[in-house]
Amino acid sequence: MEPLFRRMIAFSLVFHFAAFGIGLLWAALHAPPPRFLEVAVVDLVGGEAFAPPPRETAKVDEQPAPPPPAPETPAKEKKAPKEPAAPPPVTAKAEKKSTPKEVPDEKALAESIRKMRQKRASTEKVGEAVGTIRREKAARSAIRQIGERASRKIDLSAARPASGGMAGAAGSARVPPEHLAYFRQLDEKIRSNWTVPALAVGEKEALMVQLRIVIEKDGRVSQVRMEKTSGNPYFDDSVRRAINKASPLPVPPEQLRGGEDHYEIGFRFYEDGGAS
């Protein structure tokens, strides 16, 4: 009788433990965490069922405030690396992405995994971006080469103090300093009168308009002849407006006119869509 009773107790114990264990497992896997049941009531202070609990706001404000002008910095970051050539804008973007990462220590592990993933993603993106930039550059230089076969380009980069480009780059015309000064005046006058409506140009759209103008000896622009349009009418219009707004242009030197009462010159207007 006794051994049977003992066996029964043992059985019962094992069975109870097993049932309890299964119950726990079931609860852990399936039951919704109780705290969300509380939150899932419609919040009358605004937001939906999952509206941020107000308690947490109070906690947040006690923490040292992170740099407040956060919304402005990305804009500067994006603008600044415009001068150098290919990769910097992309790295700047990657940096910007990684900024909102200050997370409490407990999440360090999850965070580092996420960082690794993001890094991988960002390097892929850099690769992609470099690729597109290269392709665009190749396309642009091809366009320029075609243009140069038929014409001469004046490189004003040496004369323009802001950008430190090379003087007399390949394919440039040899221009006497007086003329160079005049071309620089033209460039400055037209450039300063040119407003490209940023919304009208796609983010990675590279555009070019080529035109020739006739400058009368009093500086008035008497003719504008479009040679190549960009395909974007709003960009083309902005160029037309720039020419008209800049007129009258600086009076062309007599030597340039070569005895005639007008002078003809061409311009190529570039918009790189923030690519280079």
Place this chain on the structure above:
Amino acid sequence: MIRFAKPLLLSLLFLCLPSVSGALLYIDINAPGGKLMPVALPDFVVASGDASLARGFPEAIGGDLGMTSLFDVLPRQAHLERIVPEHFGGRPLSFPDWKMIGAEAVVIGKVEFRGDLMTVEMRLYDATLGNMMVGKKYAGPVRQFRKMAHKFANEVLYAFTGVRGIFDTEIAFSARPEKGRGKEIYIIGLDGQELRQVTDNRSFNLFPRWSPDAAGLAYTSYRTGVPQIYLRNLATGKERLLPQVGNSKSPGSFSPSGDFLYATLSVKGNSDIYRMSLTGSAVQKVAGGWGIEVSPSVSPDGKSVAFVSNRSGSPQIYVKEIDSSDERRVSQAGNYSTSPSWSPAGDRIAFTSLSGGRYSIYTVRPDGSDQRLAVSGSGDCVDPSFSPDGRYLVYTLRKNGYSELKIGSVDGRWQRGLFKGLPAVGSPSWSPRQ
């Protein structure tokens, strides 16, 4: 020495000349970045009646254009020409004067009253070319003058960029009225003007959502003691109660056709996403499970719905194809992510997420890739809603029990306040184009 220098220089010049004059010359000009389009908005001509509109119109248009970070409104002290009625009868503007002060565009207008009605003629001129780019006449009640100004601001933007403006859109939200308790639904213009109260029942009225034609709102009201969804026609003020299924909770969004409303309904204590017919009485469960599913937002093509579920242990954003069982999580791990809003182009979903101890607004592609921070501030930024052009988000900024509505660009570069005149403002919803 000097005597020789001149001829020497000249001869050198002539040596160079053939290389210059013989070829076609091109000067390369790179676009100057970040320049604003200078636009002049002289006082309108007001024949008789309310003279304040002479300034009211240009100020409203200038405010709209200034918001784009694209236009620079020239100060009126600089104007050299006054606009007179003859300018609308064939007399040309003195374009050299406008060009001289740097204007590229000039907007002129003439207002005529007929009782409570008025007619406004507005023209946009390209000051550099001297041609009229847009000319429009608007007629309507005098109190609608801002709407006319916004419509013309849209035209100006379109003329220069080819982009359709959103200046005549509005934002619906809930807030506690100044006198009294509960919460009421309000609507405000995008320029922060013309606040109007929509509901007035001294109860809790929450979660306004626009119908696709911008003619009506769906919202939750507790006026009978239990939360129920009402549809309100904004023009007539007529309301319709949607059939109650379980405990009706809150509208999420209308289907693009306007025939259905996706809503969170609580049936037997479990919140799920349902699709309710607005023409019939059909109610169909779209997404659910044992977890809590709330805040549906329908994609612009009407094929998918984004919603919040806590099935993984914490609230996260999920996307479900409506006619299949295909479901995926789109918000990243570790965050408390809520209130999804689908962009009008369908390419991104904005949502609120907890990171670094505060709520910020992120956007993500519907497939869950490319999550980006859109808005973060000195407090909690919650409840995003996309503008109809997809370039901006309206959201609630909460800090120390204070809240206000703000507008930020999706790229995070720009933010400004929209409204903070009432306590407990929240759950903003941006209207479609009207």
